[in-house]
Amino acid sequence: MLVPILLAILGVALGGTSGYYYRKKQVEERNKDLVVKSEQILADAKNKSKELIFDARNEAMKLQDEVKKEEQRTHAKLDEIEERLLKKEQVLDHKHDDVEKLRLDLDSKVTSVKQLRDDVEGIYKLQSQQLEKVAGMSMEEAKVVLMKKVEEEAKEDIVIQIRKAEKDLQDKADERAKWIIADAISRCAAETTVESTATIVNLPNDEMKGRIIGREGRNINTFEQITGVDVIIDDTPGSIIISGFDLVRRYIAKISLERLIEDGRIHPARIEETVEKVKEEVNVLIKELGEKAVLETGVTGLHPNLTKILGRLKFRVTHGQNALRHSMEVSLIAAALAAELGADEGICRKAGLLHDIGKAVDHEVPGHHAKIGADIARKFGLPQEVVHAIEAHHGHPAPESIEAQIVQVANIISNARPGASKENLDTYIRRLMEFENMCNSFEGVKKSYVIQAGTEVRIFIDPDKIDDLEAVKLAHNVVRKIEHDLQHPGPVKVHVIRETRVEEFAK
Numbered sequence: 001m002l003v004p005i006l007l008a009i010l011g012v013a014l015g016g017t018s019g020y021y022y023r024k025k026q027v028e029e030r031n032k033d034l035v036v037k038s039e040q041i042l043a044d045a046k047n048k049s050k051e052l053i054f055d056a057r058n059e060a061m062k063l064q065d066e067v068k069k070e071e072q073r074t075h076a077k078l079d080e081i082e083e084r085l086l087k088k089e090q091v092l093d094h095k096h097d098d099v100e101k102l103r104l105d106l107d108s109k110v111t112s113v114k115q116l117r118d119d120v121e122g123i124y125k126l127q128s129q130q131l132e133k134v135a136g137m138s139m140e141e142a143k144v145v146l147m148k149k150v151e152e153e154a155k156e157d158i159v160i161q162i163r164k165a166e167k168d169l170q171d172k173a174d175e176r177a178k179w180i181i182a183d184a185i186s187r188c189a190a191e192t193t194v195e196s197t198a199t200i201v202n203l204p205n206d207e208m209k210g211r212i213i214g215r216e217g218r219n220i221n222t223f224e225q226i227t228g229v230d231v232i233i234d235d236t237p238g239s240i241i242i243s244g245f246d247l248v249r250r251y252i253a254k255i256s257l258e259r260l261i262e263d264g265r266i267h268p269a270r271i272e273e274t275v276e277k278v279k280e281e282v283n284v285l286i287k288e289l290g291e292k293a294v295l296e297t298g299v300t301g302l303h304p305n306l307t308k309i310l311g312r313l314k315f316r317v318t319h320g321q322n323a324l325r326h327s328m329e330v331s332l333i334a335a336a337l338a339a340e341l342g343a344d345e346g347i348c349r350k351a352g353l354l355h356d357i358g359k360a361v362d363h364e365v366p367g368h369h370a371k372i373g374a375d376i377a378r379k380f381g382l383p384q385e386v387v388h389a390i391e392a393h394h395g396h397p398a399p400e401s402i403e404a405q406i407v408q409v410a411n412i413i414s415n416a417r418p419g420a421s422k423e424n425l426d427t428y429i430r431r432l433m434e435f436e437n438m439c440n441s442f443e444g445v446k447k448s449y450v451i452q453a454g455t456e457v458r459i460f461i462d463p464d465k466i467d468d469l470e471a472v473k474l475a476h477n478v479v480r481k482i483e484h485d486l487q488h489p490g491p492v493k494v495h496v497i498r499e500t501r502v503e504e505f506a507k
Contacts, residue, residue, distance in 0.1 A: 162472050199242045199250045201257050209233050209240065211266050212257070222268040226275045227253040245363045247315035248286070252278050286311035293324055297331040299350050303380045310353070312360040326414055327356050334410035338403065344385070347403045351389035352410055354382075358390075370394050438481060442474060456493045463500040471498045 203209065213220045213233065220231055229244035231253075242257070244250045256278045260266050263274075287304075290311030294302055302310075316323035331352035338348040358365075358372030365372050374391035389404040391397065399405040432450045439448035439459050444466040448459045459478065461471060475496045482492055 162469075166472075199254050200239050201242060201254055201261075203238050203240065203261065206237060208261060212240070212261075214266065214268075218268060219266055219271065222271050223253070223257070223275075226272055227256065229253045231257075248282065248312055251315055252282050255282070283308075286314070289314045289324065293328050293353065297328050297349060297353050298335075299331065299353050302350075306354075306357075306376070306380045309357060309360050309376065313356065316359050321414075323356055323359055327353050329414045330355055330407070330410045333413055334407050337406045337410060341402065341406065343402045343406055347383070347385045347389065348406050348410075350382070351386045351393075351403065351407045354386070355390050355393045355407055355411060368394075370396075435482075435486060438486065439478060442478065444470070444474070454492070456495070458495040458497060460497050460499070463498050466498065468498065471496045 211219070212223075212231070214222075220233070224231055228246065228249045229242050232241040232243055234241075240257075242250055242253045244253070252275065256271070256275045259274055259278070260271065263270070287308050288311070290307035290309070293310060294300075294307055310324070310327070313324040313327055314322065331349050334348035334352035335345050337343075338345040354373065354377060356369060356373065357376055358367075358369030358374075361376075362369045362372055370391050370393060374387050377387045377390050385401060385403055388400060389407045392399045392404045393408050393411050395408065399408055432454055435450045435454060435457065436448050439445060439450075439457055442459075444461050446460045446462055448457055450457045457478075459474070461474065466474060475494050478494050478496070479492075482494070
């Protein structure tokens with residue numbers, strides 16, 4: 001039983017040993033194959049690296065050859081440029097020499113010309129002296145005689161040229177001057193600056209000024225910010241000034257401040273509450289004023305917002321008149337004229353009432369009030385005839401319909417009548433008489449008449465003493481005298497009339 005076991009163990013041992021050596025042999029053969037393969041790969045890599053190095057060297061040689069060729073081309077171009085520059089320098093040198101020769105020639109010619117000029121002047125002086133001896137008069141006396149003779153011969157031509165030049169200048173100047181003057185006068189007339197931009201509020205005592213200012217200026221700053229006006233507090237006792245271009249804002253500020261003074265409670269919250277309440281009341285008042293004006297003038301078909309804008313004219317002054325009253329007066333005058341002349345009374349009435357509507361917003365919208373008013377009327381869908389009459393009521397553009405001319409005339413009548421400019425009748429008559437006396441003071445004037453409320457003067461002259469050319473001179477002298485010595489509200493048209501009448505009787 002033991003022997004088989006031993007044999008089995010021996011067999012197992014022999015089998016394991018033989019298996020071990022067999023496995024070892026296989027591993028060694030595999031390692032030999034790996035070594036051979038790695039050596040082969042290494043040899044291939046060395047061969048490839050040699051080829052790459054060879055190719056790189058060839059490529060480097062090619063690049064070097066190209067760089068040398070490019071360098072040679074560059075040198076050739078530089079040589080060519082240098083050669084061209086040398087040639088240009090030579091050409092410039094030649095030109096410089098030519099210019100220098102030309103300059104020397106010119107200097108010599110200038111010298112000779114100066115010499116000739118001196119010789120000519122000497123000859124001219126000698127001739128002048130000889131002519132003066134022969135003529136028996138000096139050069140200045142000869143000039144006066146010659147000018148007088150030329151003036152007499154060319155008098156008619158001179159008059160024609162002067163009139164033509166005046167007409168051309170007048171046409172160009174009128175178009176620009178009317179708008180500039182009208183806009184400047186309507187916006188910032190010097191005589192009415194204080195009246196049109198400031199309002200005085202009376203105070204019960206000077207202690208009220210401190211309460212209006214408030215602690216650290218809080219009250220006055222709040223008031224100015226809410227109302228949009230400037231409050232001027234100076235040393236004037238018992239009053240303060242509210243300043244601003246918008247008359248509606250000034251009116252709101254005035255009423256609000258008077259109510260705050262009467263109430264006695266002045267602080268930011270109370271100021272804001274009072275101003276808002278007054279604004280609402282003023283808006284209602286403006287609407288009522290516009291509706292009243294429309295009702296009194298008999299105008300119909302106006303938009304409510306347009307009526308409200310019309311009511312703002314109550315707070316605007318034009319030529320010393322309240323703008324709303326002036327507009328109503330123009331409407332009524334235009335309607336009366338239209339009825340007499342057979343024009344459209346409704347268009348004249350409506351255009352007359354709205355002709356100054358632009359003045360309600362001309363401090364907010366740039367431009368002349370006639371153009372602004374036409375734009376407003378066009379925006380609210382009024383007829384073109386009314387829009388044109390509003391735009392043309394100052395003559396630019398020229399009126400194209402009888403209704404527009406009637407509105408223009410009605411506006412002039414309202415502005416030019418005695419009393420329209422805060423002027424009593426005696427002062428008005430005295431100013432016109434001074435105007436006429438000034439015109440009569442010129443030599444050769446028979447009689448002068450000032451018409452159109454001082455905007456036009458007609459001067460009748462003696463035809464035996466003054467000819468056509470001197471009549472033109474007289475007109476210029478009168479214009480200059482008016483501009484320097486008289487105060488006039490606007491442009492003054494001067495007519496100089498020269499008339500010759502011959503009477504004979506047949507027997």
